[in-house]
Amino acid sequence: MAQPPLKLGIVCYPTVGGSGVIATEMALHAAALGHDVHLISYGRPLRLRRGVQGLRYHAVDVSGYPLFRFPPYDLALATRMLEVQESEGIDLFHVHYAIPHAVSAYLARAMGGGRLRFVTTLHGTDITVVGADRAYMRPTRFALEQSDAITAVSRFLADETVLLFGTKKPIAVVPNFVDTQRYRPGQGARWAARPGNERVLVHASNFRPVKRVADVVRAFAAIARRIPAVLKLAGDGPDREHALAVALDLGVADRVEHLGNVEAMESVLGDADLFLLASETESFGLALLEAMACGVPCVSTDVGGVREVLGETGGLVPFADPQAMADAAVAILTDPDRYARLAKGARERAVELFDEAKVVPRYFEVYRQVLER
Ligand code: GMT
Numbered sequence: 001m002a003q004p005p006l007k008l009g010i011v012c013y014p015t016v017g018g019s020g021v022i023a024t025e026m027a028l029h030a031a032a033l034g035h036d037v038h039l040i041s042y043g044r045p046l047r048l049r050r051g052v053q054g055l056r057y058h059a060v061d062v063s064g065y066p067l068f069r070f071p072p073y074d075l076a077l078a079t080r081m082l083e084v085q086e087s088e089g090i091d092l093f094h095v096h097y098a099i100p101h102a103v104s105a106y107l108a109r110a111m112g113g114g115r116l117r118f119v120t121t122l123h124g125t126d127i128t129v130v131g132a133d134r135a136y137m138r139p140t141r142f143a144l145e146q147s148d149a150i151t152a153v154s155r156f157l158a159d160e161t162v163l164l165f166g167t168k169k170p171i172a173v174v175p176n177f178v179d180t181q182r183y184r185p186g187q188g189a190r191w192a193a194r195p196g197n198e199r200v201l202v203h204a205s206n207f208r209p210v211k212r213v214a215d216v217v218r219a220f221a222a223i224a225r226r227i228p229a230v231l232k233l234a235g236d237g238p239d240r241e242h243a244l245a246v247a248l249d250l251g252v253a254d255r256v257e258h259l260g261n262v263e264a265m266e267s268v269l270g271d272a273d274l275f276l277l278a279s280e281t282e283s284f285g286l287a288l289l290e291a292m293a294c295g296v297p298c299v300s301t302d303v304g305g306v307r308e309v310l311g312e313t314g315g316l317v318p319f320a321d322p323q324a325m326a327d328a329a330v331a332i333l334t335d336p337d338r339y340a341r342l343a344k345g346a347r348e349r350a351v352e353l354f355d356e357a358k359v360v361p362r363y364f365e366v367y368r369q370v371l372e373r
Pocket of ligand 1: 013018020022097176210283
């Protein structure tokens, strides 16, 4: 280990979503490097394995009271952070997603007499949607200014933060990462070499309105009219029923499979031919990166930081234009040479720019700078 062992506190949301995934993978990676890691959340993250040496999970208990219509999670989290700081001697907290984690970190620091240090990583809607809400803007801006360091997962998000919040503090861009050993191309043949040439398309998300899953289904229906294809929808969330109803309306329900929350996404992606994402905004799009690592070309809306992730390895189409998405997908899925080039390029880009072993040290460099200050 290059650095002496750290006592590291990691705070995140446990739900299926990129920020929780990155925080959990970061915790696992740091523990594997020999650091003493304490992950704090209101639930056990899906990808958090049990029995990992050097990694402990601390649940935040939020008690209800008839008077509370909204139980104050931020207070309970601040208390838990301070308790863990005091019992474990945490050197540094790393909070993923600013709202309310950065505010809770600030409160924990103030309650504990000012010694607690924290790094805030911005992930997306904590800035672009929720953060821009008047109710959250000022405490979030304040907590960002109080952070010992701020990182953002894309250049787009860093720029948006300066634009929306007027943040004066430097924001380091540390992109999301993927384990390219685990996420790798599957053994099976791709569409051009399979009998019947049926194309397997995949979408994965938390099915929130911002993901526009119904647009993925609309694009798929237009694709399936032209070439043999099936669509696998991984994940779950508020728009699931709507998306499946659109599949029924468009006559493709028998070719759309809802997988629900999937623990081993790498096995689904390893067998996929193309990944579709129709989001309205996306600071990064971790699901795209996981697909790329599996050598799966992606077609996505050209929003937010998606260009930074895909580079030239996939198709970019305008937002809310399922026909354009279908055209881009069919063009890729009917040209075996171009398909092979994109698949190879996607895998290479993931390995070169976003491999876990290359990106995680950049977070450790941020920690080092904070601790040396
Ligand atoms: O911001 C969100 O909607 C949730 C968040 C999450 O917890 O998954 O997603 C954001 O963070 C991910 C991890 O950094 C990014 O890959 C997603 O692009 C980003 N989502 C949006 O910007 C909509």
